[in-house]
Amino acid sequence: MNELYQLLTGPMLWLTFFVFTFGTLYKLLSILVLTIQKEPFIMSVFSFKYGMRSILSWMTPFKPVSMKKHPVLSSVIYVFHICLFIAPLFLMAHITLLDESWGLVWPSLSDSLIDYLTLIVLACCLFYFIRRLTQKEVNYLTSQSDYILLAIVALPFFTGLMAYHQWFAYGFFLNLHILSGEIMLMAIPFTRLSHMIISPLTRAYMGSEFGEIRHAKDW
Amino acid sequence: MSEQVNKIVDKGLDQGVINLTQERIEKAINQVLNKEAGARLKSYVETCVHCGMCSEACHVYLSKDKDPIYSPAGKVKRTLSEMIQKKGKVSPEFIREASIIASTECNLCKRCAMYCPFGIDVAYLLLLVRRICHLCGVTPLYIQDTAHSHSVTMNQMWVKDDEWIDTLQWQEEEAQAEIPNLRIPLEKEGADIMYSVIGPEPKFQAHLIYYMSVIMKAAGIDWTMPATPGWDNSDMAMYTGDNEIMGRVKRMHFDTAARLKVNRIIMGECGHAFRSVHDMGNRWLGYKLPPIPVIHAIEFYHELLSSGKIKIKDQYDKKVTLHDPCNVIRGRGLGELSRKVVNTLCSNFVEMTPNREHNYCCNAGGGVINTGPPFKNKRVLSNRIKAEQMAATGADVVISPCHNCHSGLEDIVHHYKLNMEVKFIGEIIYNHMEKPTA
Amino acid sequence: MIPKIYSIVIAITLVLYLSTGVLSQEDMLVIDNRPFADTTRPNAIFQHDVHNEKAEIEDCATCHHVYDEDKGEFIPDQSSEDQRCYECHDLKETGKKPGLMKAFHLKCKRCHQEQKKGPLMCGDCHRK
Numbered sequence: 001m002n003e004l005y006q007l008l009t010g011p012m013l014w015l016t017f018f019v020f021t022f023g024t025l026y027k028l029l030s031i032l033v034l035t036i037q038k039e040p041f042i043m044s045v046f047s048f049k050y051g052m053r054s055i056l057s058w059m060t061p062f063k064p065v066s067m068k069k070h071p072v073l074s075s076v077i078y079v080f081h082i083c084l085f086i087a088p089l090f091l092m093a094h095i096t097l098l099d100e101s102w103g104l105v106w107p108s109l110s111d112s113l114i115d116y117l118t119l120i121v122l123a124c125c126l127f128y129f130i131r132r133l134t135q136k137e138v139n140y141l142t143s144q145s146d147y148i149l150l151a152i153v154a155l156p157f158f159t160g161l162m163a164y165h166q167w168f169a170y171g172f173f174l175n176l177h178i179l180s181g182e183i184m185l186m187a188i189p190f191t192r193l194s195h196m197i198i199s200p201l202t203r204a205y206m207g208s209e210f211g212e213i214r215h216a217k218d219w
Numbered sequence: 220m221s222e223q224v225n226k227i228v229d230k231g232l233d234q235g236v237i238n239l240t241q242e243r244i245e246k247a248i249n250q251v252l253n254k255e256a257g258a259r260l261k262s263y264v265e266t267c268v269h270c271g272m273c274s275e276a277c278h279v280y281l282s283k284d285k286d287p288i289y290s291p292a293g294k295v296k297r298t299l300s301e302m303i304q305k306k307g308k309v310s311p312e313f314i315r316e317a318s319i320i321a322s323t324e325c326n327l328c329k330r331c332a333m334y335c336p337f338g339i340d341v342a343y344l345l346l347l348v349r350r351i352c353h354l355c356g357v358t359p360l361y362i363q364d365t366a367h368s369h370s371v372t373m374n375q376m377w378v379k380d381d382e383w384i385d386t387l388q389w390q391e392e393e394a395q396a397e398i399p400n401l402r403i404p405l406e407k408e409g410a411d412i413m414y415s416v417i418g419p420e421p422k423f424q425a426h427l428i429y430y431m432s433v434i435m436k437a438a439g440i441d442w443t444m445p446a447t448p449g450w451d452n453s454d455m456a457m458y459t460g461d462n463e464i465m466g467r468v469k470r471m472h473f474d475t476a477a478r479l480k481v482n483r484i485i486m487g488e489c490g491h492a493f494r495s496v497h498d499m500g501n502r503w504l505g506y507k508l509p510p511i512p513v514i515h516a517i518e519f520y521h522e523l524l525s526s527g528k529i530k531i532k533d534q535y536d537k538k539v540t541l542h543d544p545c546n547v548i549r550g551r552g553l554g555e556l557s558r559k560v561v562n563t564l565c566s567n568f569v570e571m572t573p574n575r576e577h578n579y580c581c582n583a584g585g586g587v588i589n590t591g592p593p594f595k596n597k598r599v600l601s602n603r604i605k606a607e608q609m610a611a612t613g614a615d616v617v618i619s620p621c622h623n624c625h626s627g628l629e630d631i632v633h634h635y636k637l638n639m640e641v642k643f644i645g646e647i648i649y650n651h652m653e654k655p656t657a
Numbered sequence: 658m659i660p661k662i663y664s665i666v667i668a669i670t671l672v673l674y675l676s677t678g679v680l681s682q683e684d685m686l687v688i689d690n691r692p693f694a695d696t697t698r699p700n701a702i703f704q705h706d707v708h709n710e711k712a713e714i715e716d717c718a719t720c721h722h723v724y725d726e727d728k729g730e731f732i733p734d735q736s737s738e739d740q741r742c743y744e745c746h747d748l749k750e751t752g753k754k755p756g757l758m759k760a761f762h763l764k765c766k767r768c769h770q771e772q773k774k775g776p777l778m779c780g781d782c783h784r785k
Binding site for chain 2: 038136142218
Binding site for chain 1: 662669670697698758759762763766769773776777778779780781784785
C-alpha cells in the first residue's frame with residue numbers, strides 16, 4: 001500500500017504535472033499556431049477590451065439571457081465550478097503536503113466546510129448525470145465519452161470524501177483518490193475538459209467580434 | 220423527419236449525389252477540415268461540452284416542438300461531427316442530408332453564439348458544412364443557380380448589362396412623372412455616394428430604386444449608380460460555400476466604387492449583402508473592414524432624418540412593429556438607430572419580444588429562402604415561433620429593413636394568416652416625406 | 658472499447674484493494690497534540706516503546722535531536738529527551754526551523770520512507 005502510495009505521490013505526480021503543464025502549453029500553442037497560419041484575421045479582430053467585456057459579462061450571475069433561460073442549470077454550473085476549485089485548493093491536507101514538499105503555504109479552509117463543498121460537487125455531478133439522461137436536447141448530444149468525463153471529474157471528489165472520513169478501506173480510497181485526481185489533471189488538456197483552457201479564448205474571440213466589428217452585445 | 224426530407228425533390232441535390240464519388244467526398248472533407256479550417260474549428264469541436272444551452276437560441280428548434288435534432292449543436296452532430304468521426308468516410312446520401320441541414324435548417328443567424336457560454340459559433344461550423352457540400356457539388360439547385368449567376372454576370376439574378384441600365388432609366392422616367400428634374404446619375408465619377416442594391420431589386424422590385432431616387436433628390440445627395448457589373452452588393456456565393464466566387468463578387472463591388480472615386484457606398488435594405496462586405500467577403504479579400512465605408516440604409520436614413528435633410532410631413536399612424544435582421548443588428552449593432560428611425564416615421568410603434576440582438580430569425584436569411592420552392596413549406600413550418608412573436612404584438616405592419624427577412628416574413632404572415640403588412644423603411648419614408656416638386 | 662475500459666477499471670480497483678494492509682488494533686498511545694490550539698485531525702497514533710522496540714531505535718537523538726543554529730547542523734552525541742518538542746518548535750515556522758506540525762510530519766515520514774517501513778498516508782496515523 002505504501003509502495004503504491006509512494007509511486008502515486010512520487011513519479012506519478014511528477015508525470016501528472018508534466019503532462020498537465022506541457023499538455024496545456026501544447027494546446028494553447030497549437031491554437032495560436034493554427035490561428036497565425038490559417039486565420040490570421042482573428043489576430044486583427046481580437047480586442048482585449050471587448051474580450052474582457054464578454055468574459056466579465058458571462059461571469060456575472062444571470063446577466064446573459066442564456067443564463068436567465070436556464071436558471072437551475074446556470075446556478076448549478078456556477079456553484080459547481082466554484083466548489084470544484086476551492087475544495088482541492090484550500091484543503092488543509094493538500095496544503096500541508098505541498099508545504100512539506102516545496103514549502104508552499106497558503107491559508108486553508110476548515111475541513112468541515114470542504115466536506116460540504118465536496119458534497120456539493122458530487123451533488124452537481126449527479127445533477128449533470130440526471131440531466132444528461134432526462135433532458136431531451138442534452139441526451140441527444142450526449143455520447144459515452146460525456147459520462148466518462150463526468151466520472152473522471154466526480155471520482156477524485158468521491159474518493160476524497162471516502163478517504164477523509166476513513167470509511168471502508170482507507171488506503172484503497174486514498175490511493176484511488178490520488179490516482180483519479182491525477183487522471184483528471186492529465187485529462188484536462190486532451191479532452192473536452194480543455195474548456196478550462198480554451199473557453200476564455202473562444203469567449204474573448206466572440207466578445208471581440210461582437211464588440212469590435214459588430215457593435216453588439218454577446219450575452 | 221428524414222423520410223419527409225428525403226421526399227423533397229431538388230435537382231441540385233439529387234443530380235449532385237449521382238455524380239458523387241467516395242474519393243471526392245473524402246477529398247472535399249479533408250480539404251475543408253484539415254487544410255482550410257483552423258483554430259476556430261479545432262477550438263469549437265474540442266471544447267463543446269454538449270450542455271445543450273444553445274438549443275433555446277434556435278428558432279427552428281423552438282418551432283419544431285423542441286426536437287433535439289434541430290438544436291444548433293444537434294445540427295453540428297448530424298453533420299460535421301459525423302464527418303470528423305468517420306474521417307471523411309461518409310456516403311453520398313449523407314452529404315445530401317448534410318447539405319439540406321446546413322442550407323435549410325440553419326440561417327447562420329448566430330443567435331446561438333450568444334447563448335453558448337463559450338461563444339461557440341455554430342453558424343461558422345455549418346458554413347464549413349456548406350463549403351464541403353459545395354466542393355462535393357451537392358448544393359440545392361435554386362441557390363446554386365444564384366451563385367452561377369454571380370459567377371457569370373456578377374449579379375445574383377442573371378440581369379444583363381443593358382437590362383440593368385434600362386431598368387434604372389425606366390425608374391428614372393417613372394420618377395420624373397412625379398419630380399420632373401429627378402435623375403438617377405449613372406457613372407458619375409467623384410460623386411459623394413455610390414448607391415448599390417441587390418440583384419432582386421431591378422429584377423422584381425424596381426420601385427424601391429425609384430423610392431430611393433426620390434429620397435436622394437429630396438435630401439440633395441451627390442450620388443451615383445454604376446452602369447457596369449459591380450452594381451450588385453448581394454453575394455449568394457457566400458452562402459453556398461463558394462468562397463472564391465464570393466471574393467470575386469466583392470472585389471468587383473469595391474473596385475467599382477473605387478473606379479467611381481466615391482467616398483462611400485450606401486446599400487439598400489439588405490442584410491446578407493451587409494454581411495458580405497462587413498464580415499465575410501471583406502475578410503476573404505484580406506480586409507478587416509470594407510476598404511471603402513459601406514453604410515447600411517438604416518444608418519443612412521437616420522443620417523438624413525436626424526440632420527433634417529429629409530423632413531416627415533405626416534407620421535405613419537398604423538400600429539407598427541420592427542423586425543431586427545441578424546446581419547445588421549447582431550451584425551452591426553444598428554438596433555438603436557433603426558428604432559430612432561421608426562419612431563421618427565411612425566406614431567404607433569410596439570416592440571416585439573425578444574428584440575434587438577435577441578430577436579428571432581426570419582428563417583429566410585442565410586440563403587435559406589434562396590433554396591427556393593422545394594424547401595418553402597419546410598421553411599415556413601419551421602418558424603412558427605416567429606409567427607407567434609409577431610402575432611403577440613397586435614401590430615398591423617411589420618417593418619423589416621432586410622430583403623430576405625422581408626420575403627420570409629411575408630411567407631410567414633401568409634401561412635399563419637397573420638393579417639399583417641410587411642414593409643421596408645424606405646417605402647414609409649417615401650410615402651410620408653416632404654417631396655420636392657422640382 | 659467499452660469492455661476494455663471496464664476491465665481497466667476493474668483491474669485498478671483490484672490492485673488498489675488487495676494492496677490494503679490489515680491494520681493492527683493494539684492499545685493506542687498518541688502524540689500529544691495539546692500545543693495545537695485547534696486540531697483538524699485526530700492525534701497521531703504513536704506507541705513510543707513499542708515503536709522503538711520494533712524499529713530497533715536505541716539512540717534517543719534519532720528523534721530528540723539538538724540543533725546548533727549557528728553552525729546549522731545537528732549536534733551529534735547530544736539528545737533532548739528531557740524536553741518537549743514544542744519547547745523548540747513553535748507552531749509557526751521560524752527561519753529554517755520547521756513549525757511543530759511540519760516537524761512531526763517530516764520526522765516521522767522521512768524515516769518511514771528511508772526505512773521503507775511504517776505508515777505514510779495521513780489517515781494511517783491520524784486514525785478516526
